Amino acid sequence: MSLDLTLPTLSAMDEARRQIEICNACRYCEGFCSVFPAMTRQKAFADGDLTQLANLCHNCRGCYYACQYTEPHEFALNIPAVLAEVRVDSWERLARPQALARLFQSHGVAMVGLLVVILAWFFWAITALRPETGAGFYAYLAHNTLVAVFVPAFVLPLALIALSLRDYWREVGGGRVRLSHVLHAFGSAARMKNLSGGHGEGCNFEKGDRFSDRRRVFHQLMMYGFLLCFASTASGTLMHYILGWEAPYPLLSLPKLLGVPGGLMMVAGAAGLAWLKLKADPALGAVRVWGGEMAFVLLLGAVALTGLGLYLVTGTGFVGPLLAIHLAAVMVLFLLMPFSKMVHGFFRLAALVAEAGKPAPTGGGE
Known part of the structure; x- marks a missing residue:
């Protein structure tokens, strides 16, 4: 024995x-x-x-x-x-529901792919009920239909994230938030300060003996590209409801001037981050969630790429099927926000705010 x-x-x-x-x-x-x-x-x-x-x-x-x-x-x-x-x-423990968060982390690629296929079929099916009026992709799906579908899919995940952040704040002992703390945190996040390395030469993510700012640059391309695309959508919403100016919009309109560069930046950022992730040593990260992280990067790239593609195929027969794929990718991105790595931006910003409110480190080695 x-x-x-x-x-x-x-x-x-x-x-x-x-x-x-x-x-x-x-x-x-x-x-x-x-x-x-x-x-x-x-x-x-x-x-x-x-x-x-x-x-x-x-x-x-x-x-x-x-x-x-x-x-x-x-x-x-x-x-x-x-x-x-x-x-x-x-992220998993504070998410609601926890089971869905763990499922995404372990089967992210399959989960994203399956949801995109199912939702693309759904959006393709409802394009058969074309509105009597409308131009561009509104000729396939009415504006009110899109609003009714996407507003809950955007707001409800944000509410779940807010509950997770509340629990995070309690767990880490975050104190009273002051404006200076928030400004400091946003400044650090905007510069990606913690990806600059100890001496400002960049980090060693892709190779141990090589300092590089590549990961920082690709993150910035993704973040600012996403913000530009969000601003593009917001400006289009304001133009629709306040100015009565309905889509499609010309190239020199605000939605296009924000959205096209934003989409290109997101595609470049997603390609760069995926490339670096393939080069880097997986043993220096959370190995069990590698697939979920890669799925999230590819999903962001797919959202941007299909959005740009819609602009290129305007007026052709490709608009209907490509619109279904694009809307499905956007919907999956929204629905999985509380469970995918999308939530890391919220948690990391909360961590930076909490850190700004804590007393200065002691320093030294005593």
Whole structure:
């Protein structure tokens, strides 16, 4: 009869606590990003402290490549991977419903693909009920129909995210929010400060001995491209309801001047982020959610690409089927916001706001 001498596996939270306590004793990486100064405030870490540190982490991986305690050292530190696990766990645990969040993280590509196919068929089917009037894609789907379908699909996920953020704020001990905290957080997010590396040379995400700003640039292309597309939709809504100017809009109109560059930026950002993700070492992230993260990047790219394609095929027979695919991709993006990596932007901004409201780190190595 043999004895099982295998040590029990630590939970992600316990393993993060072990590694962070070692890092806090070393402090070699203190200037790399906001995680390391933040950890110097205490010597013992509650679960909420670790959740906050994990959502401050941008997974740039510079600390791993600079660390002297990674494998084969007995400490076996891998801060990017363990914080990625805690971060994803926080998104799943605080999401509503949790089961759907876990399903997306483990089967993201299949889930996105299936939902896009089903919803594309749905939108293609209802285009058979064409309105009597309307131009452009409004000749296929009435404006009021689109509003009735998409407003709930956008607002309800945002409400779920708001509930998750409320629970996150309580867990990490976020205090009273001041305007200065919010402005500081938005400034950091706008510059992608924590992807610039400890010395402003970029991060090591794609290769250990290479500093690069590529990931930062691709993230900025995606973020600002998405904001431009959102502004394009908002401007079109205002023009429709306030000015009585209905789509389609000419190239030199505000919706097109915002939407076309925004779409191109999103396509470039999605392609770049997917390329870097294929090049990077998966062991330095949350391996179990790699598929869900890639599905989210590809979905964003598909939304932008089909939106640009609609503009190119205007007036042809391709508008109907391409419109169905585009609307399905947008709908899936909205519906999965609380469960996909789309939620990381909300959590990370909340982490930056909470960090701005905390006392200054002690610094030093005492």
